Structure formats: C-alpha cells, structure tokens
Amino acid sequence: MKLISYWHDTATAVDDFRRTPVPPRVDIAVVGGGFTGLSAALELAKKGASVALLEKNTIGWGASGRNGGMATTGLAVGLGSAVQRYGKDRAFEMFLEYDRAINTIEELVDEYSIDCDFERHGKLSLAYRPSHQASLEKTAELLREIPGYPELTVLDKDSIQTELGSTAYQGGMVDPRGAGLHPQKFVNGLLHAAVAAGVVVCEDAEVVSIEGKNSPQRIIQTTRGKVSATEVLVGTSGYTQQPFGWLQRRVIPVGSFIVVTEPLSEDQVNRILPNRRQASDSKMLTYYFRITPDDRLLFGGRARFAMSNPRSDVKSAQILKQAISEVFPYLRQARIDYCWGGLVDLMMDQMVHSGKRDGIHYSIGYSGHGVQMAAHNGREMARLILGETDRNLWDDLAFPAVPGHFGWPWFLPFIGGAAKVIDTVR
Numbered sequence: 001m002k003l004i005s006y007w008h009d010t011a012t013a014v015d016d017f018r019r020t021p022v023p024p025r026v027d028i029a030v031v032g033g034g035f036t037g038l039s040a041a042l043e044l045a046k047k048g049a050s051v052a053l054l055e056k057n058t059i060g061w062g063a064s065g066r067n068g069g070m071a072t073t074g075l076a077v078g079l080g081s082a083v084q085r086y087g088k089d090r091a092f093e094m095f096l097e098y099d100r101a102i103n104t105i106e107e108l109v110d111e112y113s114i115d116c117d118f119e120r121h122g123k124l125s126l127a128y129r130p131s132h133q134a135s136l137e138k139t140a141e142l143l144r145e146i147p148g149y150p151e152l153t154v155l156d157k158d159s160i161q162t163e164l165g166s167t168a169y170q171g172g173m174v175d176p177r178g179a180g181l182h183p184q185k186f187v188n189g190l191l192h193a194a195v196a197a198g199v200v201v202c203e204d205a206e207v208v209s210i211e212g213k214n215s216p217q218r219i220i221q222t223t224r225g226k227v228s229a230t231e232v233l234v235g236t237s238g239y240t241q242q243p244f245g246w247l248q249r250r251v252i253p254v255g256s257f258i259v260v261t262e263p264l265s266e267d268q269v270n271r272i273l274p275n276r277r278q279a280s281d282s283k284m285l286t287y288y289f290r291i292t293p294d295d296r297l298l299f300g301g302r303a304r305f306a307m308s309n310p311r312s313d314v315k316s317a318q319i320l321k322q323a324i325s326e327v328f329p330y331l332r333q334a335r336i337d338y339c340w341g342g343l344v345d346l347m348m349d350q351m352v353h354s355g356k357r358d359g360i361h362y363s364i365g366y367s368g369h370g371v372q373m374a375a376h377n378g379r380e381m382a383r384l385i386l387g388e389t390d391r392n393l394w395d396d397l398a399f400p401a402v403p404g405h406f407g408w409p410w411f412l413p414f415i416g417g418a419a420k421v422i423d424t425v426r
Contacts (some may be wrong), residue, residue, distance in 0.1 A: 005340045007184035014192070017059065025228040028385065033201070035374035056204075059191050069371065071101070071105055073099050080139060109189070117180045123213065124164065126171075127173075130170050152174065160371065229383050247403060289327075337420060
C-alpha cells in the first residue's frame, strides 16, 4: 500500500520551481499554490498584472492534490439550514454559486485544453437515516422553486439500487450537475497556463512575515527572499499558519483520509456505481466515494479527527477498509493500493469566507467543497482585486474565531467525539 496521493502518483511530473528566484517586486503576490492561488494568479496575469505565486511546498501539495476529485453541488451546511439562517433568496443565491463554480472548472478546462478526466456524471447524495431522507426530499422540493434548475431525482430504499450496489442507505437523491476530475492533472493544467501567462512560480518559498499590511506596498519575506507587492491574496485553506494568525484562528483544520482500491472488474464497477456518480452520505463523519478513471474505488471520509501523518494514515486506512466492507460487503477482499490524508478547512459556520483584512485579501473556508469553490473563488477574487467587479457573495458573513484556537488544533478529538454522538442519535 502506497502512503501517497493516488492523484500525485498518476499525474505526469511538472517543472521544478523550487529554485525560481523570488522577484524583487510584483503587482500582486498570491500565497498558496493550490486551486485558489492558481486560478487567481492565472486570471490576474492574463489581465496584465505581474504576479508571484508563493508556495511553501510544491504546487498542488496540499488539499488540491489530496481530495476526492469531486466537484459537486450543494452547500456544506445544507440548503435547509442555509434558508433558516439567511432567508430563502440569499440561500438560493449561495447554492447557485456552488453550481456556477462547477461551470468555472469546465470553462477553465475548455479554455486551456486541460486533460484532467473532467466528466459530469452527477452527484448522488445518500441518506444514512430515514430523517436524512426526509431532508433530501425537502431539498428537492426547495430547488423546484429555482427557475431553470434541473429536476432532482429522489430515490427511496428500493429504487436507490438503480444507482448504488449497497443496502447501507435509506435512499438518496441525484443532482445531474455534479462532476468528477483528476485534481492533480487539473492543478498541472492551471500551472502550465499560469506560467505561460507570465506568473512567477516560487516553490519552497514559505511566507514568514509581511510588513506594511495597510501601506501602499507590502514587503513579503519568504524563506527564499523578499518580494514587494501592491496587493496580497492568501489562499492557504486548511494549511493556514503564521504570519496569517487572524485567519488561522478561524480555520478548523480537519483531517480527511482516502483509500483507493486495486483496479476492479467491469462487473464490480457497474455494480458499485453503475452511473459513475460522485457519491457522499449524510453522516457528520461522512463517507464519500467514486470510481476513478482507471476503474478503482476511491473511498474517503473523516475516519479520525486527527492530523495526517504516516502512522495516522495507516490507522485511517484500516478504518476506511472496514467501512468499505460494511457499505460494499462484496469488496471485502479488495486490495487497498493507496492511502493518504489531508486537511479540510472548516469554519465555525461551514461557509466560504473571502474578503480583505488589514490590507490582505483572502479566500478560504470551503468545508470539503474546495475542488470547485477554490477554483471559482480564486478567479472571482482576482477580478475583485482588479476592480472588474465589486461582487463578493461572502464578504458580509460574520467570521468568528474558534474560541481558544491560537495554533495547534487541540480541540479536534472533542469535535470528533461530538460528531460520533450526533451520528448515533440523529
């Protein structure tokens, strides 16, 4: 079993930017070499700005190369909860932004001819309990009120068998707009386009300090030199650390773990997910799964509320292998070829947050929907910085810090314990 991302291992290696000199001055410095930073840097450079993309590790090293490759509709908090919080009109607008985000990926793939196995096979939401099935039915009813939104198919415990080779769930719902892709190939495509547009990519360039946050010029000190920039955009998601302490205190970095099986037979694949949907269930400790482009089962979840490291990843693999056996008993003997972990950036309200603080722009808080929302919001923030738009759907949301959170997320075991209790009783 390889303790590396399947996506990293099955994408062609890109150029090495670990020795690219940090430029002395640019118009805009973008911090974080994932979907947010890449899409923002590409958009900014395409419009004529000089841009430095600063990455602590290598491009796509973090969540953008470690996720499930699922770009799906639906708010992380759930449409019903969003309606209760923000009112129906605002909740619908937020919901549709996730749908627009999938369109953004498709536009980027088409514009830059990115070969990343992008396919719209739809999203399959699975109800773990009867009460969860009622919530899915309510969501489908609400979405009928949005003009032009496609009809969602609600399936009961019997009819779900047309979509899923498992009896583990009470029913489900299909939204045809969900998509899947190879995230590292998408990263590489964005990277090549950004370099071609003139972005200076600097890997192994951790940002350690920023001077003059509210002045006309910011001095960004990295581990490989200084760069002066008029604007700074931070897109570091669950890996946000100092010197961005204000953001770090608002991010709950939750470990999400994934296993990928050996290649499966055509009969097995057709039994598991005959329509190749992107699937996820309704538990707090959610499972999500899909078929990879080479006919493996990718199966992920918040197996343990712990940080990712080799020892933790192996324990998580054992938990997820057992989960596969429970959901798909006929895969009990399937070999696990890959296991890895990464960090999801949850917020207290499970909402996207983007805006400007102390002169620094930011976009974080994708709560497990970062494939589409990061790529989309990075581009939107670039357009905001350039003055092409003043629309920011998320900038008026309250953005409280996590109480007592100043560095290491000591509270994760307590969150995990609470989630297990909730999955037991609700």
